[in-house]
Amino acid sequence: MLALRGNIILPVLLLFFTKGIAQxxxxxxxxxxxxxxxxxxxNKVTKDFIVVRELAFNKGDTLFTGDMLNRINRSEFxxxxxxxxxxxxxxxxxxxxxxxxxxxxxxxWYIWPYPMIENADRNLNTWLQNKDFQRLTYGIDLWINNxxxxxxxxxxKAETGFExxxxxxxxKPFIDRKKRFGIKFGGGYAMNKEVNYGxxxxxxxxxxxxxPQRENIFAEVVLTYRQKLxxxxxxxxxxxxxxxxxxxxxxxxxxxxxxxxxxxxxxxxLSYLIKHDKRDFIIYPLxxxxxxxxxxKTGLGILPGSPDLLELYSEVHxxxxxxxxxxxxxxVYGRLNLLDDPPYLHQQGLGYGDFVRGYELYVMDAxxxxxxxxxxxxxIVKPKTKKLDFLPGEAxxxxxxxxxxxxxxDAGYAEDRLYFGQNPLSNKxxxxxxxxxxxxxxxxxxxxxxxxxxxxxxxGLYFHFVKPI
Numbered sequence: 001m002l003a004l005r006g007n008i009i010l011p012v013l014l015l016f017f018t019k020g021i022a023q024x025x026x027x028x029x030x031x032x033x034x035x036x037x038x039x040x041x042x043n044k045v046t047k048d049f050i051v052v053r054e055l056a057f058n059k060g061d062t063l064f065t066g067d068m069l070n071r072i073n074r075s076e077f078x079x080x081x082x083x084x085x086x087x088x089x090x091x092x093x094x095x096x097x098x099x100x101x102x103x104x105x106x107x108x109w110y111i112w113p114y115p116m117i118e119n120a121d122r123n124l125n126t127w128l129q130n131k132d133f134q135r136l137t138y139g140i141d142l143w144i145n146n147x148x149x150x151x152x153x154x155x156x157k158a159e160t161g162f163e164x165x166x167x168x169x170x171x172k173p174f175i176d177r178k179k180r181f182g183i184k185f186g187g188g189y190a191m192n193k194e195v196n197y198g199x200x201x202x203x204x205x206x207x208x209x210x211x212p213q214r215e216n217i218f219a220e221v222v223l224t225y226r227q228k229l230x231x232x233x234x235x236x237x238x239x240x241x242x243x244x245x246x247x248x249x250x251x252x253x254x255x256x257x258x259x260x261x262x263x264x265x266x267x268x269x270l271s272y273l274i275k276h277d278k279r280d281f282i283i284y285p286l287x288x289x290x291x292x293x294x295x296x297k298t299g300l301g302i303l304p305g306s307p308d309l310l311e312l313y314s315e316v317h318x319x320x321x322x323x324x325x326x327x328x329x330x331x332v333y334g335r336l337n338l339l340d341d342p343p344y345l346h347q348q349g350l351g352y353g354d355f356v357r358g359y360e361l362y363v364m365d366a367x368x369x370x371x372x373x374x375x376x377x378x379x380i381v382k383p384k385t386k387k388l389d390f391l392p393g394e395a396x397x398x399x400x401x402x403x404x405x406x407x408x409x410d411a412g413y414a415e416d417r418l419y420f421g422q423n424p425l426s427n428k429x430x431x432x433x434x435x436x437x438x439x440x441x442x443x444x445x446x447x448x449x450x451x452x453x454x455x456x457x458x459x460g461l462y463f464h465f466v467k468p469i
Contacts, residue, residue: 003299005225005274012203013396015380016207021141023214023397024086025066026342028056030065030097030134030140031064031065032062032064032065032097033048033062033063033065033067033068033094033097033098033099033122034060034061034062034063034097034099035057035058035060035062035063035098035100035101036059036095036098036099036100036428037059037100037101038052038055038059038101039102039103040103040105041102041103041104041105042105042106042107043105043107043149043439044107044150045107045110045146045149045271046084046085046105046107046149046372047149047150049148049179050082050084050149050151051079051103051105053174053179054075054078054079054155054410055075055078055079055101056072056074056075056078056229057071057075057101063099063381068092070332072090072092073399075090076088076089076090076145076199077279077280077281077288077442078229080281081107081165081277081279081281082151082283083108083145083282083283083444084107084108084110084146084151085105085106085108086106086107086319086395086398086400086442087104087105087106087276087385087398087400088103088104088105088106089103089104090102090103090104091103091104093251096325098315106351106394106395106398107394107395108145108146108234108395108443108459109393109395110144110145111143111144111145112142112143112144112145112146113140113141113142114140114141114143116367124406130420133147136337137160137163137165138159138160138161139157139158139159139161139165140156140157140158141155141156141157141158141245142154142155142157143155148209150172150173150174151173152170152171152172152173153169153170154168154169154170155167155170155186156168157167157169157188163190163191163192163224163304164190164191164192165188165189165190165191166188167186167187167189167190168186168187168188169184169185169186170184170185170186171183171184171185171222172184173224173226176311178266179226180224180225180226180227180237180452181223181224181225181344182219182224182225183194183221183222183223183225184222184236185219185220186219186220187217187218187219187220188217188218189215189216189217189218190215190216190218191212191214191215191216192212192213192214192215193208193209193211193212193213194206194207194208194209194213195207195213195214195244195248195251195257197248197251197252197257197271198251198252198255198344198365198419199363199365199419199422199423200422200423201422201423202351202362202363202364202423202425202426203361203362203363203425204363205251207247208232209245209247209249211245212245212456213244213245213247213248214239214242214243214244214245215242215244216241216242216243217240217241218238218239218240218241219238219239220236220237220238220239221236221237221238222234222235222236222237223235225228230276230278230341231275231276232272232273232274232275232277232281233273233274233275233422234271234272234273234274235270235271235272236269236271236272236273236351237268237269237270237271238253238268238269238271239266239267239268239269240265240266240267241265241266241268242258242264242265242266242345243263243264243265244257244258245261245263245264246263246405247261249261249263250352252344253334255343255344255418255419256343256344257343257344257345258345258374259299259305259306259307259343260305260343261343262305265305265307265345266303266305266306266452267299267300267303267306268298268299268300268303268305268306269295269296269297269298269299270296270297270300271294271295271297272294272295272296273292273293273294273295274293275290275291275292276290276291276292277290278290279317279319280319283440283444283446283467284438284440284446284467285317285319285326285329285467285469286319286321286327286329286377287319287320287321288319289316289317289318289319289423290316290317291314291315291316291317292314292315293312293313293314294311294312294313294314295310295312296309296310296311296312297309297310298310298311298315298342307340307342307346308339308340308341309337309338309339309340309346310337310338310339311335311336311337311338311342312335312336312338312398313334313335313336314332315332315333316332317329317330317331317332317469318330318331319469324376325378325379325382326376326377326378327375327376327377327379328374328375328376328377329374329375329468329469330372330373330374330375330469331371331372331373331374331378332370332371332372332373332443333354333369333370333371333372333373334368334369334371334439335348335354335368335369336368337367337368337433341417341418342367344362344365346399347349347365347366347367347418349363349364349365349366349367349369349416349426350363350364350366350369350371350412350414350430351363353365354371354412354432355371355412356373356411356430356432356454357373357408357410357432357433357434357450357452357462357468358410358411358432358433358434358452358454358458358459358460358462359430359432359454359458360423360452360462361433361458361460362425362462363413364414364416364423364425364426364430365416365418365419365426366414366415366416366419366422366426367415367416367418368414368415368417369412369413369414370412370413371410371411371412372408372410372411372412373408373410373468373469374408374409374469375406375407375408375468375469376406376408377404377405377406377438378404378405378406378435379402379403379404380403380404380405380437381400381402383400383401383402383440384400384401384402385398385399385400386398386399386401387399398442399442400441400442401439401440401441401442402439402440403437403438403439404437404438404440404456405435405436405437405438406435406436406437406438406450406468407430407433407434407435408432408433408434408435408436408450408468409432409433410431410433411428411429411430411431412429412431413427413428413429413430414426414427414430415427424449425456429455430454430455430456431454431455432453432454432455432458433452433453433454433457434450434451434452434453435450435451436448436449436450436451436468437449438467438468441462445465446464446466446467447462447463447464447465448463448464448465448466448468449461449462450462450463450464
């Protein structure tokens with residue numbers, strides 16, 4: 001009996017004293033409580049139902065005393081992962097056999113007219129090799145997050161320079177009373193005067209001219225479904241109209257830039273995605289796991305001359321706590337192309353979205369690939385907050401920051417039956433390893449510096465602005 005009560009008392013004591021907001025303790029002889037009132041504080045913009053939707057408990061639920069801390073922590077993680085708030089604290093208040101919850105929030109700033117400068121290369125390290133300012137895209141990217149306080153997103157993008165784009169997007173997470181179905185839609189126009197038409201020695205080949213070399217008119221609609229807290233599904237339909245200049249069709253005649261080396265291609269793309277995510281913080285996770293699977297069919301046999309492609313893609317991430325400051329993160333990524341070999345526009349091997357660290361300067365055009373990425377992280381500076389008195393407003397004047405050291409080892413393989421003749425890194429195992437430092441701060445800003453070595457003799461210092469896994 002004493003052991004059982006100890007298992008209940010310990011997490012409850014931690015619940016109050018680690019949060020530093022203790023007001024009262026539950027009756028340890030009572031094994032469960034019924035959830036009563038749920039009151040949200042600090043949400044000047046966000047509607048209450050958006051907050052309550054993320055909780056791991058509902059009004060009227062029965063919560064066991066020994067499990068209450070886990071439910072509260074999971075709810076705080078869920079709310080932080082909406083990226084609507086800087087900080088979230090959930091405080092229980094006990095009354096007889098009922099527990100009430102007060103939820104305290106610090107909202108972010110939601111309207112961002114980004115003056116945008118992007119490089120056309122796959123990452124900053126590639127652009128730094130040449131520092132070609134003609135390969136920069138600049139403009140305005142207006143984001144209105146949490147539009148109307150309902151976690152809707154409105155985006156308007158206007159770019160010029162290397163790529164000229166005018167596009168708009170809107171997403172609404174819930175369109176039904178049970179808050180399960182959502183919708184996204186958007187469309188626009190994009191034009192390039194410089195186009196990557198192939199690769200040689202595992203580096204991309206470009207052709208540049210004064211006139212448009214590639215144009216695309218596109219539109220997309222996405223239906224989302226989220227019945228439970230951690231699993232999301234998406235069904236999307238997109239239509240594209242691509243056209244390329246004769247110079248591009250001539251340069252890519254051996255492998256076809258568009259389907260059958262056409263100068264214009266219209267096609268539908270139907271995609272289904274399922275994602276299960278139980279990470280503690282999606283921007284820079286330290287605990288939990290995530291997996292997703294996506295099937296994408298390009299060309300539905302409706303429009304003449306469209307490609308006939310089927311792609312399967314999957315990711316699995318796992319983040320484990322090994323010690324007080326030590327974490328292990330692993331990510332596995334894979335892509336398969338079925339049916340026809342994709343024309344160059346549709347192929348994507350390693351070095352684009354997924355890559356083996358140490359090979360940031362190279363691409364491995366391929367039809368299929370596999371990557372495993374592994375990080376051993378040590379916390380140098382635990383997550384801290386700092387008041388920035390020189391900044392006005394609660395949305396800006398409290399900063400979060402943390403610093404991590406890491407050792408990493410990656411391995412990958414890109415299988416290519418089309419372009420391997422001039423790309424020696426294809427159809428062979430690649431491996432990179434090294435050490436780095438990650439700096440994480442508020443508004444999802446990450447700066448990673450990594451020194452990498454590869455089994456092919458490459459070495460260098462690389463910079464990134466996204467999480468490693």
